[in-house]
Amino acid sequence: MAVTATETKTAPVQTKTGEKTPAAAAEATSSTYTPPPGRLGNLTPVQEAALAKVAAELRAEGAFVESRHDDANLLRFLRARKFDVPKTKEMLIAARNGGRSLAPRTFEFTELEEVDKYYPQYYHKMDKSGRPVYIERIGNLNMKALYACTSQERLIQRLVVEYESFLTMRLTACAAATGHPVETSLTILDLGGVSLSNFIRVKDYVFATTSIGQNMYPECMGAFYIINAPWAFTAIWAAIRPWLDEVTAAKVQIVGGPRAYRPLLLAQIEEDSLPKDFGGTCECAGGCSLSDVGPWNPEGGKAASPTASALTEKTAEAIEHPAGGQVLSA
Structure with missing residues (x-):
């Protein structure tokens, strides 16, 4: 099976005592990370245009939600619909409407x-x-x-x-x-x-x-x-x-x-x-x-x-x- 998330392998960053330093290790990992295709930092011109278009159309229609429609989340839906803007918008709106009916604003799973x-x-x-x-x-x-x-x-x-x-x-x-x-x-x-x-x-x-x-x-x-x-x-x-x-x-x-x-x-x-x-x-x-x-x-x-x-x-x-x-x- 092909795993879609890119694995990053770097040598552990250590202190003088040999202990790993989480912040330094994260920085080393970040410096070698390459975003997979279709993600932020690795978009084709066509994909960038589709991202800008779907965001602009959602704003124009009053359907843009700041807390939900950041670029990374919009790209999830765009990838799912192969960067077809009309199909992506349809999926986004259906997801928003469906979610409202599935869970209350507050929820406690006591069981x-x-x-x-x-x-x-x-x-x-x-x-x-x-x-x-x-x-x-x-x-x-x-x-x-x-x-x-x-x-x-x-x-x-x-x-x-x-x-x-x-x-x-x-x-x-x-x-x-x-x-x-x-x-x-x-x-x-x-x-x-x-x-x-x-x-x-x-x-x-x-x-x-x-x-x-x-x-x-x-x-x-x-x-x-x-x-x-x-x-x-x-x-x-x-x-x-x-x-x-x-x-x-x-x-x-x-x-x-x-x-x-x-x-x-x-x-x-x-x-x-x-x-x-x-x-x-x-x-x-x-x-x-x-x-x-x-x-x-x-x-x-x-x-x-x-x-x-x-x-x-x-x-x-x-x-x-x-x-x-x-x-x-x-």
């Missing part, structure tokens, strides 16, 4: 710990490129128990909140830590223990989240690994793939058990950043799935998680005027 028992969905540190790592595990999914403590509507509201926090908080923190722009994430979907009947029970939710990701938060998936894929996943993938656009589907890599996926993940993620369950060495206190640890929350803990507390003012404003960009599932 987080209970939901985590049946359907862990979480961000955990960064990969070697500086991208936030997002993990989902559906092998132990118990729909009856899950919907006893939450609902599909609240799960979707949480998804939108997480997408928005990804844009307004996680990417910003990762960019500061690495010293260069970070626009995508690496996703791990663990199917260990999943059955075809389990997937059938959750397919409506998967379809809804896939549509939200592609249509409201495009161009945020850098890499997608489906691991522990069972023999029956051929049928499951045949059902999922038609929901995905070609660009998204091309980023998905399906692999089997630990012998197959561990070297692939460790090529992308430092061993001490990868949870022990997936072949790394990280064992967060209270469990990695509830730690929300990363540059956005260095000490970890649910207090800083946007799904465990009320939305920040910035994220709430983003949901009020959604037109940003983001992964298949948050």
Whole structure:
């Protein structure tokens, strides 16, 4: 699978005692960073013209939202529509209208710990490129128990909140830590223990989240690994793939058990950043799935998680005027 985010490899910057200096390391990384094609700093004249045109037309029509329509976010939608300005505008407006109806201005996911028992969905540190790592595990999914403590509507509201926090908080923190722009994430979907009947029970939710990701938060998936894929996943993938656009589907890599996926993940993620369950060495206190640890929350803990507390003012404003960009599932 081709990973779209550019990996930057630089020698660690050290102090006289041999310890790494984060600020100096970020500066060294920044100096060697080259933006991928279609991003700020690497646009063709045609792409630059399309960016200027879509921004000007949105302003002229009174549809431009300062907090949402910066150049980087507009470029997400432009890339998703191959820099076709009319199609990009249509997508932007549909995303804004759709987002307003999906999540309230303030949202508190108080059932987080209970939901985590049946359907862990979480961000955990960064990969070697500086991208936030997002993990989902559906092998132990118990729909009856899950919907006893939450609902599909609240799960979707949480998804939108997480997408928005990804844009307004996680990417910003990762960019500061690495010293260069970070626009995508690496996703791990663990199917260990999943059955075809389990997937059938959750397919409506998967379809809804896939549509939200592609249509409201495009161009945020850098890499997608489906691991522990069972023999029956051929049928499951045949059902999922038609929901995905070609660009998204091309980023998905399906692999089997630990012998197959561990070297692939460790090529992308430092061993001490990868949870022990997936072949790394990280064992967060209270469990990695509830730690929300990363540059956005260095000490970890649910207090800083946007799904465990009320939305920040910035994220709430983003949901009020959604037109940003983001992964298949948050």
